[in-house]
Amino acid sequence: MTAPQWARAHTNIALIKYWGKKDAQLMLPANDSLSLTLADFYTDTLVRFTDSIATDQFALDQQPITGQPLAKVTRVLDQVRQLAGITAPAVVTSRNHVPTAAGLASSASGMAALAAAAAQAAGLTLDHPALSRLARLGSGSATRSIDGGFVRWFAGHNDATSYAAPVPAAPALLADIRVVAVVFSDQPKAIGSTAGMARTAATSSYFPAWTQRAAADLHRLLPALTAGDFAQVGQIAEGNALAMHAATWAADPPFTYFLPATLALVQGIQVWRQSQGVPVYATVDAGPNVKLLTRAPHVAAVQHWLAAHFPTAQVVVTQAGPGISYYPAGKEVDA
Known part of the structure; x- marks a missing residue:
């Protein structure tokens, strides 16, 4: 394991919508989608793996989070632990900069920041497509928040083929x-x-x-x-x-x-x-x-x-x- 790591990811707005799954377990969408990553709305997340706690802990904007939101975080962390060959629980601290007034969901930026920070904190070197697959386990739209600009999420037919990548634009x-x-x-x-x-x-x-x-x-x-x-x-x-x-x-x-x-x-x-x-x-x-x-x-x-x-x-x-x-x-x- 390496040192604790902060990561920042921005939310996105879909121009071609993601609506419907063909595999809910793997979070595989029914169709390809395409989004624009947004400048002013983002999440900062710190991940620290430590044996000093018994289970994963998650705090969002200084509030402890439990239940289903924590389960989604743990799902991403479990995949990171499997890839890195570690077992330590993690302390996850997130700060949302997605104002309510923007009417945008923060799950995309939150799960993308989690995937990026957790991979780094576990000593993994993952490229952006691999990070997008990791983020997808927490939130489908997070798949598209690893990259900036216009981003396409390929629906794929299994875990390896369902990932996001930037698309060229003028x-x-x-x-x-x-x-x-x-x-x-x-x-x-x-x-x-x-x-x-x-x-x-x-x-x-x-x-x-x-x-x-x-x-x-x-x-x-x-x-x-x-x-x-x-x-x-x-x-x-x-x-x-x-x-x-x-x-x-x-x-x-x-x-x-x-x-x-x-x-x-x-x-x-x-x-x-x-x-x-x-x-x-x-x-x-x-x-x-x-x-x-x-x-x-x-x-x-x-x-x-x-x-x-x-x-x-x-x-x-x-x-x-x-x-x-x-x-x-x-x-x-x-x-």
Whole structure:
């Protein structure tokens, strides 16, 4: 074992959604997905293996964590211990920098930071695809938070073939794209993502069409990223998100993550875009909050429009972010 290790990983927003598993045990998704890593939202995690404790310990933002969240952490740590040939429990300390106001889940950044820090602390030298496979055991979306920029998660057919890797994109697009998070609710979801995926995959008559749509959207998105075609990227991302949510409406029993404001915003920006030519597109994960994709020169106009039409919503702006980074245990990271 080496010294205790800090790692930092950033959260991401999926442009081609991950929705449904073909193997829940291995966390293998039903379809490939593609995301953008975000600059301002991240998790710092310290891992220290020690024989001085009996079982793994996990604290998040100075609060001890037990139950299912701890079980997910231990699942990642067990794999690290197996790879490193060690048995010591670990003390895991995490600090989230994913504000509630951003409406973004922190599981992606949290599990990616855990995988990176634990591997280093155990003396392992893993490349990014291997780290993404490790992070996948804790959270599917964490697979895509090992790398920065645009990242593709290959669904694969077993553990070895289900991993993430960066995809090429025009440098101007990567520098120019902005994500405007619009938050209507920070309350827990009535149906969690895991349960929602499982119900959709098992009962929705639209689910087979969804997986086919996701594959076709990805096929169209890859050349659009390379060409730097923001309009095409936005159109594909918006359509893909709405197709995912359509599958939930066709589940049995049907359900939706949308609030009335969610649909009003999506429809509103479509009308605004078509009437005024403003390059702004919506994407929505498994929740009521909307992420708007736009270009840097148009951020102020988008913020002004939101203030006029949705004055009570919380709005946070970010851009493309980096992959994992490391800090020695003696170095103070941002509190």
